[in-house]
Amino acid sequence: MNSIELEIQNGIAKVTLNRPESFNSFNREMALRLQDTLDLCETNDEVRAIVLTGSGKAFCAGQDLKEVTSPELNPGFRKILEEHYNPIVKKIRSIEKPIIAAVNGVAAGAGANLALACDIVAASEAASFIQAFSKIGLIPDSAGTFFLPRLIGFQKASALMMLGDKINAKQAEELGMLYKVFPIDTFEEEVLKLASRVAQMPTKALGLTKRLLNQSMVNNLDQQLVIESDLQIEAAESEDYAEGVKAFIEKRKPVFKGK
Numbered sequence: 294m295n296s297i298e299l300e301i302q303n304g305i306a307k308v309t310l311n312r313p314e315s316f317n318s319f320n321r322e323m324a325l326r327l328q329d330t331l332d333l334c335e336t337n338d339e340v341r342a343i344v345l346t347g348s349g350k351a352f353c354a355g356q357d358l359k360e361v362t363s364p365e366l367n368p369g370f371r372k373i374l375e376e377h378y379n380p381i382v383k384k385i386r387s388i389e390k391p392i393i394a395a396v397n398g399v400a401a402g403a404g405a406n407l408a409l410a411c412d413i414v415a416a417s418e419a420a421s422f423i424q425a426f427s428k429i430g431l432i433p434d435s436a437g438t439f440f441l442p443r444l445i446g447f448q449k450a451s452a453l454m455m456l457g458d459k460i461n462a463k464q465a466e467e468l469g470m471l472y473k474v475f476p477i478d479t480f481e482e483e484v485l486k487l488a489s490r491v492a493q494m495p496t497k498a499l500g501l502t503k504r505l506l507n508q509s510m511v512n513n514l515d516q517q518l519v520i521e522s523d524l525q526i527e528a529a530e531s532e533d534y535a536e537g538v539k540a541f542i543e544k545r546k547p548v549f550k551g552k
Contacts, residue, residue: 355402
């Protein structure tokens, strides 16, 4: 059984964390395989949207503690962070295609934070989120301390990380942690609709928007205005812009090609 499953159809790459027997917790093999899969999605021109989800009842329970407590298998925390999670987070943010986290169940620890690094987070009513690190004497990693305060504010993020409270999908939505919650029975269908909608949009412009959002984390206003100007010029030279304007004038729906 592959720890990462990839299905590409109609411009959508569905990437599934596939270790359901351990709630899709990460071991070294799965972390490295996910990186390779994300690289493939980035370079495949057929892929215009990526959905990251989990198999079984969980999205991802974070690090496989059996691995880190095994004398034979434990790669050590520095290797886990520098070779597993940090590269995954960087790939999620650098791939200039929209990435949707489809959180189908519990998202704990690194699993929660990888979801929060995605562009759009959709959750099933069965989903829950927990910054589980403090429960075992660790600190939040996988860029959780970067994204969570920006999503929900410093005070709420601090409390969730220190107390390790589990929150349900609706609470996460109310806090601003995610985009939308869908019913359990229609979750996969709704995620597919969302991904299909994104995959038919101007991929080039969405990728540039993602680059701008990344820069907004560190730029001041003047710097952001400069890069907005530069990237707007780049967007205006795209085939999708020409198609969008033509479709507007002709009063029809545009057919974007992601170029």
